[in-house]
Amino acid sequence: MDQVYVLGLLVVFAGVLIGFYALMRERDDLHRILLTDLAEILALALIALVATDLAEALILPGLVVGISELLAVSEVYLAKEDLRTPPTAPPFRIEVMESAPGIMALILVAYGIILSGFTGGAVAAVGAIFYFLCRGQNEQFAIIETVSGYAWVFWIGAFFIFMLLPAYWFFAVMIAGGAILVKVMAKMSLIGTMRGGEHV
């Protein structure tokens, strides 16, 4: 093991000690959620220290799982504290919260398409979920489900190409990558609409 890895491990473990000490002493639930986000950063730093392609392969799903978990935990918190209805006069008004969702969702979906595959689908879906959460929705979900079904068929078709026409493997990889992207995205977008109603 080289010096870089040892130093990095020391720093991260010192951070873990500080973070968990703070988490242990905290009594307020929302403060705890914020500290959970801190713990996630530490976990990612631990993985990043591996410093190979393996680290990247582990960080990407870790990020996606982390954001899904944060979305879920924050919804649970809002339900538990009976804060489902938006306040009539928010304590502070942030302009970006109203104008950004569309732009950020667009960037995430575009980046997800470039990444492709499972992670790409998940990143694009985070964009879609986020948009639905901020804006409310009235889309036709039957159509999204149909698209998702066709994507699944394309995915299976790509595997038939792998087996029967191995010479066209690159074509099959492209089909499979694109199809799983659409599939994961369609399924995960439903999360953003679970709560129903407008201006969720």
Next chain:
Amino acid sequence: MSMAMSPEFLLGCAVLLIGITGTAFPRPRSYVSRLISLEIPAFGLLLIMLSFDETLALLTFIAVTAIATFVLVRVIERRGSV
């Protein structure tokens, strides 16, 4: 893999530690100040990723952190107290 310690790595470690301490014990002890402090360890992690050339992880982390901040701000807004 870089065997020698790069300045990015050392700076990243320092920023990470400072940020963690700041987020663990924020002053004043309010939601917003803790949320803002959270950006500091995130920046440290970005520097560490930069020193190891983890491009995809870095870009995705930026995207996901932006969303996470939005989700948390939304909860703090609903909660009503800053």
